[in-house]
Amino acid sequence: MDTAISLKAGQYVVFSINKQLCALAIEEVVEIIRVQTITEVPGIKEYISGMINLRGKIIPVIHLRKRYHMEGEPFTKKNRIVIVEEDSEDIGLIVDEVVMVTYIEEQDLEPTLEMFNTLEKGCFKGFAKVKDELIGILNKNKVLYPDLEMGVAYNE
Structure with a gap:
């Protein structure tokens, strides 16, 4: 059940998607790279931009703007x-910009x-309050x- 999804204090990689701040726990992130040539693959989901070759390893790439049904924009240096x-x-995961890596205290999570999960159940684990910003985890x-x-939810 979704209540098993836990939020914990720790370091988070904060990035923006259409001016919305989102984050992943730092232990979920392997590395952050600049956007490079993406090879399109026909017949896959519309939010999967294609594949990249990263040091000889083929990696599928998901465009988070498209994943969340937002309008895509041309890539920039950010x-x-x-x-x-x-x-x-x-x-x-293609993001608009990586904003920061920050430590989030448990009391800020x-x-x-429930109203935030009506569009897509379980999209967010929760939210963090950092300075005057609200960040979706x-x-x-x-x-x-x-x-x-x-x-999976139906099989429980």
Whole structure:
């Protein structure tokens, strides 16, 4: 059940998607790279931009703007690919900009309100209050596998 998703104090990589601040726990991030040539692959989900070759390793790349049904924009020097690992496979997430790496205290973390999960259940683990900003802590599994997560929920 989604209540098993835990929020904990620690370092988070904070990035923007369409001026919205989001974050992943630093242990979920393998590395952050500049956007490079992406080879399109026909017949895959529209939010998967294609594949990149990173030091001889083929990595699928998900465009987070498209993943969350936002309008895409041309890449700029600020765009980055955040590489995460799932089941021993690296996957890239295209973000508008990596803003900072910051330590978030436990008292600054709040669970997700039910109203924020109506569009896509489990999209966020919760929210963090840092300075005057509100940062959505993404549920990495839901970002990577939105269809699979729904199927798992029905089997519980």
